[in-house]
Amino acid sequence: MIEIENVSKIYKSKSSQVVGVDHVSLKIPKGDIYGIVGYSGAGKSTLIRCMNILERPTSGNVIVDGVNLLDLSAKELRTARQSIGMIFQGFYLASAKTVFENVAFALKAAGIPAEKRKKRVVELLNLVGLSDKVDQYPAQLSGGQKQRVSIARALANNPKVLLCDEATSSLDPSTTKSILALLKKINRELGITIVLITHEMEVVKEICDTCAVMQDGRIIEQGPSYEIFSNPTEELTKQFIDTILNFELPPKLLETCKGTILQLQFRGNLASDPVVSDMLQTFQVSGNILHGKVEYIKEIPLGIFIMELLGDSSEVEKAKQYLEQRLKQVEVIQHAR
Template identity: 55%
Template sequence: MIDIQQVSVTFAGAGSEVHAVKDVSLQIRKGEIFGIVGASGAGKSTLLRTINLLQRPTQGQIRIDGVDITGFAGEELRRIRLQMGMIFQQFNLIQTKTIYDNIAFAMRVAGAPKAEIQKRVSELLELVGLRGKADAYPAQLSGGQKQRVGIARALANHPKVLLCDEPTSALDLETTNAILELLKEINRRLGITIVLITHEMAVVKKICDRVAVMSGGVVVEMESVLEIFANPRHPFTRQLVHHSYDFGLPERLLQQAPGPIWKIVYCGDHAEHPVISDTAQNFQVDINILHGKIEYIGDQPLGVLLVTVRGAAADISRAIAHIRTKAHRVEVAYGKP
């Protein structure tokens, strides 16, 4: 549905140029939730804004449903933007207007009749869980409620695409989860394509189908979310995934370990099998689990364990070889094999 072809964005700086986005190509499928993740300054927000031409590419093309919109202006651009709602990090609500008027604003600009606006605003307030708040003002709402208004406003003109620029970074953890669940429900019920920018891997894990990892203006890796977490290939992606698990071990455990500390990654059905106990029983080794967890990404289990293995060298080798046949990946996390 969204085809980004060799897009670059360059800004003129003081005596030099800043290459915010460098030759990025992405294909975003209709109806999916697509994440773009990276650290601050990676170029992800700039890339997002090229989709609706709030930021025009220096080079490259943006295609929507097969149509090259890169050169659109005037009425053509206005029509294409009506198909794309946008949600902002800091809500961007009009403080002097009621919640009703904030949501209705985009419809009035589009020339919608009053009766249609009243009906649509009522539907959207119900959808985002703000029934009864039409006459309130933004200052009377919590951060999560303000973002719900922002979502309702973005949906007002029945867009095909929802562009989300760090929609949860200003919210606490509980509110973040509630907003992400709302976006998932909107995607499921309306079939709307969502493109979401974030610097948090936890957000990607919870909501996205696929993800592009950006660093230094470049997409360094793009895969399904499950594959990114199970088998990150680029060093920057591996760093993001490692930090998201928070598998740091106390120095005391590292010093006392009888040998290398192994990292075992399970994916799919293997995550639910008793591989560790089976290995310990059949290969005359003792396996000590130091850290680990199993979670579900898109209804698929993903397990990660940090373990030490005691026993004769030959038995340890056979045990690790057996685990490798059952696990998605086995590698040394600390120490030497």
């Protein structure tokens, strides 16, 4: 659906230049919810604006549904953009227009007749749960309601792609969950490919099929979201994941532990299997759970637990090898003292 081929964006001044995007290549499948995560200044927003040529790349190609947008004339590009909806952190609603008029504006600009505009706006407001807010103005809406209006407006012309630039970062956690649930519904029911720019790994965990991590204008890691969470390779990716899966034990607790401390990762169905119970019954060891939780990445469980194993060193080693065979990912945090 979307192919970004070796795209760079360089901003030049009289005395210097700033690289916003640095030779980025991505393939985003049709119907995917694709997250691009990074800290402020990483180049995320510049990259997503290159996807609909709001920012024209300095080099590279942007191919959407088989069409290279950089080959289009200005008129052709305006037509192509009708199939690429976009929502922003700041909503960008016209304060003097009602909810109905804000959504209808995109249809009017596309030359849709008044009667068809009215029918389409009613459909969209029903979809985003705002059918009772038709005649209200943006000032009368909450932040979440404003974002729902902007989503309805972005969907007005039946786009194939929806680009979301930090669409939830100004919302409270409860409202964020409701907006993410709405985006999931739109993706599932309408089959729209969604690209999400965010600095919140919680957003990626909640709805993204695939994600990429950006730093200094470059993609440093990308892949299925579950694989990124369960086996990150880059230090920055690990930092992001630590915001959700932080298992650092207090030094004082480590000082009191005399046994071998292991971090165990339970992927998929293993999160509900009695692996630890089986191990304790099989070997002459005892165990203390020091920390742990199960998170759901796109509804697939990922469990991480830290436990202390006590017993004869040979039995502890056998127990560790057994866990490695069952779980694959077992890390020794501290050896027995």
